Amino acid sequence: MADKARGPRPARVEAPRDEAADIGVEARLAAGILLNAALEGRGGLDSALTFREVSSLEGPDRAFARAVAMAALRRLGEIDQILDRRLQKAPPLAVRTILRVALAQTLVLETPAFAAVSTAVKLAERDPKTRPYKNLVNAVLRGVGRDGPGLTTAESNLPDWLSARWKATWGEAGLVALALAAREEPATDLSVKPDVDPAAVAADVEGEALEGGTVRTGRRGDVATWPGFEDGTWWVQDAAAAVLHPPGPVLEARPGRHVAPTAGADRAALQGFALNVGGDGGG
Template identity: 40%
Template structure:
């Protein structure tokens, strides 16, 4: 069997996402045999193909009399996207023709793949830039249009298609402008640093020394709003992958980081070690944890993750919304459980990386109705870079991918700070 390459691995990833409904984050085995730079390239190729798949399918439909088997179609999709985005025609076509030729079931289609990709490298690929921005599937688009309107959703789709730059959160005391200059990036209004074409993250200055960690600018805002103080006892109830734990620890809080996944908690521990920060790490189901009375609790609840599609374009293809009801119920239970662990006068920060109001605004409205004496703290939302127009009626903060269009967007998030009296 030939050694895997970034392109062959990207096709294998596409087969799993589009054939088996798997998320890219779950697919570690196909990437394991690649070097870190090749691993990054394979993921980039797979993500680019998923973002541009609607356009690729439209162009391919003009050339195909019938749709081939999924593996072959994914080879054509990847090749079409790469060629239409400026890839080297000789390298793309030759490698993908060879790839289909090594498959015992599909090698008879080498001629078809060769002919179509050569057409895409020529005139057949020229309409690419004039095709519409790829749309979300109807199962997700329809509820989002109902919540935010067609214009806003179209703007979100534009942000999804553009993809996401790399955002970094700096340790307290580090100068965002200085690091932006050093890394060739931009200092964002909220204090994060954004890099357009980062390449291999672990090779960037400051990574090994733990001066910063990767975290979307929107994901960094919950802790900034919580405003942890040195010495406070704070529970990060759903801690992995750990960005918020690092923020809390860097602020000097006494942090208990809890998550149910041993593998994901191992990443939290690795990042704490790299950055020289400390927290008590607990691997346990959140609902089984009953210890302590905390000054503040951060609940980044399991959710649909629909706010992260600009970084995870596999999500609309791997999910269909059927599990969202159970997630919404779990979020409500998690708020109720967290309140039992909160000291009187304590602060509960609830957030989800979702674009669905049922996982944000509605959750908080219903929590306020269930718990007399619980109130939102809108004054806490007055932070650098936050537009007052993002503050919602019930006192939370709604972030969307179409915010900051001139800066590269942000993840979709809902954030609310609740105070227990």
């Protein structure tokens, strides 16, 4: 997707059509469900992963749906900038969702344009409420593919309050740099069982072994489909969370003081911490 520094980048269009590149309409439908669930709050994206339309998909399709939804969430401001330039008036949310899902594919995941456009039109056709807009969906997406997305700003992906805070703290250049970083999906860290070789796990998940037994991978998608998940070889845990910081100036922990656990803290680790500073580890 275009940004201030790089300028516009047109969507990739390939021919002839490769049926293998089209993962399917159902996966795109699931991506829209995940996207809207995340935007609506409530149970959020994680809860929506249990919805029948999502959970019934095969592993690769489910992973694709999640990848599309995450791409749309991270670039939502830019995607809407592109759409708003081409829409004379706001369409129903269901139609905008179809367009958002399609542009997340072509502009972020670099899905071939023919696959994204074709499935978007099919999605519009299948619902009586969106069927009258199928020509609009086709025209907008083909227009973006033909003309390119135009100039977009990474800051538009951020909430206004966050943009204002970052700009006040780090200035305009810092805001842009942080916004560009925030729109990229971070790597996933895995903690490995003590009797498992981290290098072997790293090879399986296309990652690298870090100090302390953590494996960092840029692999995307449903972790339940990754090698080693089923047999419990590893679990997802940020590298920083996998290391218990020793007592020191960070917390200034001393005997007689209480240390409040943070979200996701491991109880056994906290008990060990308490023992290190002279407590009994009991609470």
